[in-house]
Amino acid sequence: MSGIEERIATPALDLDVLIVGAGFAGLYHLHKLRGLGFNAKIFEAGSYLGGAWHWNRYPGARVDSEGFLYQYSNPDLWGDFSFTERFPGGDQLRSYFKHVDAKLDLSKDILFNKRVASAHFDAVANRWTVEAEDGTIVSTKFISMCIGQSSAVHIPPAIKQTMGEFDGPIVHTALWPEESLDWAGKRVAVVGTGSSGIQVIQEVAKTARELTVFQRTPPIAMPLKQKYFSEDELVEEKKSYPANFAAVRNRFGGSEYDPFGPTAHAVTEEERNAVFERLWDRGGFSFWLGGWDDVLTDEVVNRWYYDFWRKKTLARIKNPKVAEILAPAEPPYPFGTKRPCLERDFYEVFNQDNVELIDIHANPIERITRNGILNSDGTERAFDVIILATGFDAVTGNLTRVDFHGTADQTLKEKWADGSSAYLGVATHGFPNLFFMNGPQSLNVICGGPSCQERNGDWLADCLVYLRENDIARIEATPESEIAWDAETDAHGAATLFPRADSWYMGTNISGKKKKILFYAGGQVLYYARLQECAANGYEGFVLTPADELDTADVVAAGSHG
Missing domain, CATH: 3.50.50.60 (FAD/NAD(P)-binding domain)
Incomplete structure (x- = not known):
């Protein structure tokens, strides 16, 4: 043997x-x-x-869901633990998981x-x-x-194949070392402006001698509007936890936001902008998820959202050329169809004299060199530290x-x-x-x-x-049920604007990966109804093999066994 x-x-x-x-x-x-x-x-x-929060140790890491919902609904767990921030940071989340571990062994x-x-x-x-x-x-x-x-973790091929040549630290945000990095007074590159990129950029910009940001696609980032809770506020907030946990189950995406209404076409422009202002002032994803249902299905409504967001964003950026890269006049994709981000002072960072923005959609990264990064136009920039915020497969x-x-x-x-x-x-x-x-x-x-x-x-x-x-002894999805669910998922996706964007939602951030919606866009209520329907019908859509039929390899279709 x-x-x-x-x-x-x-x-x-x-x-x-x-x-x-x-x-x-x-x-x-x-x-x-x-x-x-x-x-x-x-x-x-x-x-x-802790899952992702064991690994998410990069500076500025925090969740973009409100803390009262970013925890288990078990009162034994939240009764004696509190997030002191509206949007908890990585340290608080790691403390929460230690608390859960201690409670549940x-x-x-x-x-x-x-x-x-x-x-x-x-x-x-x-x-x-x-x-x-x-x-x-x-x-x-x-x-x-x-x-x-x-x-x-995804690292673009041009970077992955040559990153070993760099004569300095190069690290992906999802693989951040526990001892962290020292960038104070140094020349730092950050590649990527998704959620983790934005968070780390805001921190690095405080002390780096020079910060160069390499952006492929402009993010749609909205104000975080962080809040810190007092003990009295936490006691009062927890009174609503049971109702909040129950309410979230009836929302389309399981978020903390209730939509304002079914369609923005039902109100005047003045009324619409007044609602936009209120949502914007609330911070978080209120503007994206707390407005009208048709933001992700109606092109006209979607453009109204984008134009309002752009107006707010342009007011914060001094350099018109930089502003056009960060918030272009024409939307690079429909609003909200790539993962939106939350930010504190991301756009103000680019007003600093020591910060440069490179558009790598127009001028791609050709390779990593011993000294830094070489772009396709032949420009090589030297760095002491390179941070990759290049996302995931x-x-x-x-x-x-x-x-x-x-x-x-x-x-x-x-x-x-x-x-x-x-x-x-x-x-x-x-x-x-x-x-x-x-x-x-x-x-x-x-x-x-x-x-x-x-x-x-x-x-x-x-x-x-x-x-x-x-x-x-065995449960296996049938080919027919898989094909039907695939068609249902694609149909729900096609009814939205998501396929109009090249994003990781559609798998297009990975070279060679088929463009295909990767999630069920029918929403939470319908999805769980379909799960329960499957279970109620004896796990319809699966083939179940009883243990006493293993020798004959006979199978019993779901719903036909006793």
């Missing part, structure tokens, strides 16, 4: 469920399944729990520093053999992938980087090479007993916070209980 065969024959663990990822989704799932009597463990790539069932490398499904035993990068092997009946939508990259082998003669990456598909966003044909939290064609983008992770976790836990009670 070879070494690998011996290790597979004697795995380190034999589980009911292996959960991958110890962020909001994975921790909730672990707590829920333990309470239901499942033998469940978590593989976590980091050295501690989660770490005892988490294996840290375990990044999954591969998983092979045994069609005879109906079990997965999972191997971590360090060689640890476990056998598990089910896998629940709870690794978030933004964990597969979102939604699918975190799944396809695992070498999944299912029942067919192909890997998951090979199956999704021409576009991803997952029935209900939770499972894909050919990979039985494998579940996705925040997978492609789920709510991922529009409802990725704790409230939706709890609902996703509850649905999957109910499913696993059903399988256990009915002695079902």
Whole structure:
């Protein structure tokens, strides 16, 4: 017997469920399944729990959801913990996860520093053999992938292929070192102006000798309007927590904002601008999500939003040429169809004499050099520190980087090479007993916070209980249900303006990735109704294989078993 065969024959663990990822989704799932009597463990790539917030240590990192909703709804957890900021920073979030760990005793069932490398499904035993990068092997009946939508770091090829030549520190915001970086008095480059780019730019600009920002696409960033709470204010706010947690379940995207109305066409220009002003003054994503429903479906309404945003933004930028790069007269994409950002003084940064903005859409980065960055126009700029805020291979990259082998003669990456598909966003044909939290064609983008992770976790836990009670050994999405869900997801996307943008929402930030909407744009209420409909009909759309039929390989279609 070879070494690998011996290790597979004697795995380190034999589980009911292996959960991958110890962020909001994975921790909730672990707590829920333990309470239901499942033998469940978590593989976590980091050295501690917290998911993205274990890794998000770059300066200025903070969540863009309001703190009262960016936590579990369990009163035992929020009753004696408080976020002191409207939009909590990374340090407060890491403190929150430590609090959750202490309350629920989660770490005892988490294996840290375990990044999954591969998983092979045994069609005879109906079990997965999972191997971590360090060689640890476990056998598990089910896998629940709870690794978030933004964990597969993306570095553009021109940078990735040459970054090793740079004679200084170069770091991606999602891989920030715990000891941080020293940029005070130095020449610093920041590549990217998405959410993390904006946050780190605002901090670096305070003390860097020179800051050069390389921007491909202008972000639509809105004022954060941060607030700090007193003890009395926190006591008062918590009185509304139960109602707030209940209300968020009935909103389209699971956000803290109620829309103003169905269409902006129903009011006069004066009335519309008055509403815009009120939303703008509230800060956060109020302007984006607290206005009219048709902002993402009606081109005229969408342009009204953009023009108002641009007018507000231009007033803050002194240099007209810089202003045109940051807030162009013609929208580079429909308002809100690329991930909007929140900012504190991002636009004022570009009024500083020591800050330069480079438009790499017009003048792309050709390579990283020993001294710094070379652009296609032949200009080389020297730096002491390079910071990459270049985003992620979102939604699918975190799944396809695992070498999944299912029942067919192909890997998951090979199956999704021409576009991803997952029935209900939770499972894909050919990979039985494998579940996705925040997978492609789920709510991922529009409802990725704790409230939706709890609902996703509850649905999957109910499913696993059903399988256990009915002695079902295998569950697998049918090709027909997957195709139908794919069509439904595409139809909802086509009814919006999202396909008009090249964004990670559509997968177009990754070279060679098919342009395809990666989330279910039908909204939260409809999505969870579809999940419940599936469950109520005996997990319709899946094929279930009872344990007593394994030898004959007979299958029982969902809804036809007793």
